[in-house]
Each structure stands twice: as C-alpha cells, then as structure tokens.
Amino acid sequence: MATCNTVLLIDDHALFRKGLAQLIAMDDSFRVVGEAASGQEGVELAEELHPDVILVDLNMPGMSGIETLGLLRERQVDARYIMLTVSDNERDVMMALRAGAHGYLLKDMEPEDLCEHLKKAANGASVLSESVTGSLINALATNQRMPAAQADLTAREAEVLDFLGEGMCNKTIARQLGISVGTVKVHVKHVLHKLNLHSRLEAVVWRHERDKSRH
Numbered sequence: 431m432a433t434c435n436t437v438l439l440i441d442d443h444a445l446f447r448k449g450l451a452q453l454i455a456m457d458d459s460f461r462v463v464g465e466a467a468s469g470q471e472g473v474e475l476a477e478e479l480h481p482d483v484i485l486v487d488l489n490m491p492g493m494s495g496i497e498t499l500g501l502l503r504e505r506q507v508d509a510r511y512i513m514l515t516v517s518d519n520e521r522d523v524m525m526a527l528r529a530g531a532h533g534y535l536l537k538d539m540e541p542e543d544l545c546e547h548l549k550k551a552a553n554g555a556s557v558l559s560e561s562v563t564g565s566l567i568n569a570l571a572t573n574q575r576m577p578a579a580q581a582d583l584t585a586r587e588a589e590v591l592d593f594l595g596e597g598m599c600n601k602t603i604a605r606q607l608g609i610s611v612g613t614v615k616v617h618v619k620h621v622l623h624k625l626n627l628h629s630r631l632e633a634v635v636w637r638h639e640r641d642k643s644r645h
Contacts, residue, residue: 435552436463438481440472440498441514442490446537450485450514457545459552469493469501476507483552486531488515488522499529510551518562527629533557534631554599556631583624590617594630595637 437460441447444467451462463479466472469486470493476484484502488495499511512533513526526534533551535544536559547557583591586607593603600614607614618630627633 433459434461435459435482435548436461436479437548438462438464438466438472438476438479438484438509440466440469440484440490440495441487442467443487453541453544454548457548459549460545469495469498472498473501473505473507476502476509477505480507481509483510483512483548485512485514488513488517488526496525496529499526499531503530510554512548512551512557518559523562527631532631534562535559536561550597554601555597556634557597558631558634583621587617587621587624590614591621591625591633591637594618594621594633597634 437454439447439450439462441450447465447467451465454460454462460483463481464475466475469490472484472486484507486495486498490498493501495513495515499513502509502511510532511530512535513531514535514537515522516537517523518536523534533547533556535547535557539547539559547559551557589607590603593606598606600611600618604611604614622628622630622633625633625636627636
C-alpha cells in the first residue's frame with residue numbers, strides 16, 4: 431500500500447479551508463489530519479499531530495503566515511512548510527522563503543496542479559507556482575550574486591548546485607552522488623554561502639535564470 435502523507439491546513443477562511451480539505455481528500459496520497467483558523471492554533475496542532483506537510487496562508491489576523499513559519503521552526507516541527515496564498519508580491523515570496531518555507535503556491539492554481547506540487551513537496555522537493563518564478567527572479571536580481579563560474583565552487587559543489595536547481599532533496603542528491611546526507615548538507619551550505627543565496631528555492635530559481643540566459 432502506498433504511503434499516505436498527512437496534511438495540516440492553517441487558514442483563517444473557513445470556506446476555503448473546507449474546499450481545500452475536500453480537494454486534497456480526493457487524492458489517496460494525502461490525508462488531512464487537522465485544520466486551524468489561526469497561526470497559533472496551527473502551531474499547537476502541528477506539535478500534536480506531527481503532519482508531513484503544512485499548508486499556511488500568508489495573511490491572517492493576529493499571527494501572520496511568516497510569523498507562523500518562524501514559530502514552527504522555533505518549535506522544531508519536522509514537516510514540509512508550504513505557503514499557500516493569493517499574493518505573488520516579490521517581497522512576500524522572499525520573506526516566506528527566508529522564513530523557512532519549502533514552497534510558495536498561489537491559491538488560484540489548478541486543483542490537479544496543487545496535488546502534484548504537494549506530492550513533490552512531500553518527497554522533499556522545493557515547489558513554486560510558475561507565475562511566482564518571475565517575481566522571485568526580479569527579487570533575486572537586486573542581490574549581488576556571484577556567477578557560479580566565479581564563485582570558487584568545487585567540482586562536487588557544482589554538481590550539488592545542479593541537483594539543487596532541479597529541486598532535489600538531500601536524500602536524493604546523496605543517492606545520486608553516492609555520499610552521505612550529512613555530507614550533502616555541508617555542500618549545500620557552502621554553495622548557498624558562496625552564491626549569496628539564502629534558501630534552496632533561491633537556488634532553484636537561480637538555476638532557472640542561468641539556464642534561460644544561456645539560450
């Protein structure tokens with residue numbers, strides 16, 4: 431029997447929450463184990479239920495989605511954090527990624543696309559709505575990033591960067607390269623530092639931007 435990933439929803443709009451829960455329930459790969467109407471309630475449920483994936487709204491009264499992510503990390507909740515919002519604002523995207531989001535998806539995406547993104551996220555990949563990619567590239571363009579060729583990356587770090595750019599998780603990269611997950615984590619840390627990137631998702635977009643410039 432296939433593994434069923436558990437999902438927690440944190441969103442202050444009850445109607446949207448219910449619809450989302452019904453949509454996710456239609457896919458046998460997932461099971462919604464909890465719903466929260468606020469960030470504080472969501473964090474408490476996350477600590478109690480230990481979900482595999484947590485979907486968080488960005489704009490909520492009281493505790494924002496960004497603050498919720500920060501508290502989830504502070505409490506060391508081991509899950510995949512996905513921001514699900516209506517905002518494609520560059521600043522919001524960057525703040526979410528730097529707060530620890532493993533993905534940034536827009537609420538107006540096609541239902542079938544949402545479940546596909548959730549499957550990728552549950553397997554450790556970084557996920558991003560296609561329409562957000564441009565916003566993120568513009569935001570990253572304001573950073574003075576050094577080209578990979580000039581960033582003094584080792585051959586192995588360059589390999590890790592390529593795999594990061596494909597959205598692979600540490601476990602998959604380790605398997606591809608025949609090294610330990612711990613070693614991959616060290617390489618990832620060095621790559622992000624040398625390229626002045628702050629998250630794995632930025633590396634995905636950086637790779638996307640570099641490949642586009644080559645054509």
